[in-house]
Amino acid sequence: MQLDLIIYDTELLTMEGGGVGYLADAALGIKDDKIAVVGNSKEILAEYQACRSIEGKNLLVMPGLIDAHIHTGIALLRGLAQDITGWMEEGLWPFSRQLDQQAREAGTALNIIEAVRNGTTLLADFGSNLEGLVDWHSRIGTRAVLAKTINELDNSSEIVPGKLYPFDREKGEKDLAESLEWLEKEEIPERISFFLGPQAPDMVSRELLKEIYDRAEEHGIGIHMHVAQGKREHLQMKMRYNSRTIPWLNREGLLNSSLNAVHLTEANPEEARLLARSGAGLTVCSGSIGIIDGQVPPLQEFLAVSDRAALGSDQAPGNNCNNMFNEMKLTALFNKIKSQSPLPLPAWKVLRLATIEAAGCLGLEDKIGSLAPGKYADIITIDLKKVSLAPVIRHPLRNLVPNLVYSAQGSEVRDVMVAGNFIYRKGRMVNVNEEEILQQAEREAARIMERVDEESLDRLSPLYQAQREGKL
Ligand SMILES: [Zn+2]
Numbered sequence: 001m002q003l004d005l006i007i008y009d010t011e012l013l014t015m016e017g018g019g020v021g022y023l024a025d026a027a028l029g030i031k032d033d034k035i036a037v038v039g040n041s042k043e044i045l046a047e048y049q050a051c052r053s054i055e056g057k058n059l060l061v062m063p064g065l066i067d068a069h070i071h072t073g074i075a076l077l078r079g080l081a082q083d084i085t086g087w088m089e090e091g092l093w094p095f096s097r098q099l100d101q102q103a104r105e106a107g108t109a110l111n112i113i114e115a116v117r118n119g120t121t122l123l124a125d126f127g128s129n130l131e132g133l134v135d136w137h138s139r140i141g142t143r144a145v146l147a148k149t150i151n152e153l154d155n156s157s158e159i160v161p162g163k164l165y166p167f168d169r170e171k172g173e174k175d176l177a178e179s180l181e182w183l184e185k186e187e188i189p190e191r192i193s194f195f196l197g198p199q200a201p202d203m204v205s206r207e208l209l210k211e212i213y214d215r216a217e218e219h220g221i222g223i224h225m226h227v228a229q230g231k232r233e234h235l236q237m238k239m240r241y242n243s244r245t246i247p248w249l250n251r252e253g254l255l256n257s258s259l260n261a262v263h264l265t266e267a268n269p270e271e272a273r274l275l276a277r278s279g280a281g282l283t284v285c286s287g288s289i290g291i292i293d294g295q296v297p298p299l300q301e302f303l304a305v306s307d308r309a310a311l312g313s314d315q316a317p318g319n320n321c322n323n324m325f326n327e328m329k330l331t332a333l334f335n336k337i338k339s340q341s342p343l344p345l346p347a348w349k350v351l352r353l354a355t356i357e358a359a360g361c362l363g364l365e366d367k368i369g370s371l372a373p374g375k376y377a378d379i380i381t382i383d384l385k386k387v388s389l390a391p392v393i394r395h396p397l398r399n400l401v402p403n404l405v406y407s408a409q410g411s412e413v414r415d416v417m418v419a420g421n422f423i424y425r426k427g428r429m430v431n432v433n434e435e436e437i438l439q440q441a442e443r444e445a446a447r448i449m450e451r452v453d454e455e456s457l458d459r460l461s462p463l464y465q466a467q468r469e470g471k472l
Helices: 041-047 072-077 087-096 101-117 128-142 169-184 206-219 230-241 245-251 268-275 286-293 299-303 324-339 348-355 356-361 399-408 435-449 455-459 463-467
Strands: 002-013 021-031 034-042 049-055 057-064 064-070 120-126 143-150 194-197 223-227 260-264 281-284 308-309 378-384 413-418 423-425
Touching: 002 034, 002 299, 021 041, 021 206, 034 041, 034 230, 049 223, 064 101, 064 260, 064 281, 064 308, 064 324, 064 356, 064 413, 072 087, 072 101, 072 120, 072 128, 072 435, 087 286, 087 455, 087 463, 101 435, 120 128, 120 413, 128 143, 128 169, 128 194, 143 169, 169 206, 169 435, 194 206, 206 223, 223 245, 230 245, 245 268, 268 281, 268 299, 281 356, 286 324, 299 308, 299 324, 308 348, 308 356, 324 348, 324 399, 348 356, 348 399, 356 463, 455 463
Parallel strands: 002 049, 002 057, 064 120, 120 143, 143 194, 194 223, 223 260, 260 281, 281 308
Antiparallel strands: 002 021, 021 034, 057 378, 378 413, 413 423
16 A cells, blocks of 8 residues: 555654553554554654655654643633632633634634644634634634534523523523534534533523533534533533532433533532543533632542543633643643542553543544544654653653643644644644734734723733733
8 A cells, every 4th residue: 555654763642552552663644634654663664755854853643632621712811810719700701702703713813723733633612603614624624623612691681690590591502503503514624623612500501401412412423511610600500400410410410421621610529520430421621610710620430430531722812721731731841730639540541641531522533632543644743852751761660741730831742733734844834824813813912902991900900900010
């Protein structure tokens, strides 16, 4: 068989089997958009011809990282909402209400570039503007599982914290209809797929939530939803249904393998196990939730039952970065600190959570997440000559994986390929002009900031007050 590309004389983390699937003296062959062969370098070179070959002596080749929960549309608000208690209402809303479609798209482009530079090949991107998401993931070349935000909150009606939200069914139905329209469009690249995205169980009515599950089942797609996040949801669920979120979802028949549940910060250990037993996936966002809530979700309890778990970087306003190397390290650290033990979430396990197990969480384990013949060629190469990985020790004990998780910062990523195409090569974006995207982001951010009402910011934002006092 004539291959398109062989990377030879290299080391692979295949993520096959129960660990990282390390292979030395290895090669990887790609044909069209798929991995054709994985194995011993000499044998593959003897058996296969390729149009192009890359010597991989100082490279480590592994599956691309998966960011299973991100809102790229609000990336222009990076760093505007942390170190405060009212993240959403006081930190985010004064700015996010000013974001229009153009500003959201500028943020999406910026955020995807950041993700790719740091080795992310798939983003489960959740936002209000599907058109912009489809456009930028298409142009940059990333794989994406997109979900349009569906909620029944009418922006024009006053939402009073602590009072039950009034629901606007028409608004929710409109969001759902728009989500479904995208499933019918034909010109979308195969690597872009859709989930339905009810924002949270307290932001859509029971009836609409059930309808969303029915539509998802009909179309054979998943549900991407924030679940058991924050005091707001907890209070709303208590007031509306007199129940905690996860037992309520369970009673309503809404816990099943179609669900990628995000956060779970308010769930107790028994609820985390209940979610895991149902077959649902869990995505935790360690950096974001650490900064905006000071909490560590019950990931360990979930993992005791199920391996359908993933990591997400959530957003830029309060994380403040969207880099899966950061998420891997923080997830390991926070869980060790929470348990006061070095044992939870070892390096090899968090690397699985950012690759093969994330693929499982999104129902894509047969297509991506590991280096195996027949899977899409979504791969990254790591430059082993970078100082953060030096010295590379292979005997008597390999330090590659611990250094990738505890030392690497993302800049070690040299190349990123999605479906057999390089989208980032030797430190440069292949399909888009990065400089232009950065300039556009600066321009759009400046435009949006001019609209922000400083008086209400002064009244609302503890960060603005800290700045006025000369602290920030
Ligand atoms: Zn989110």
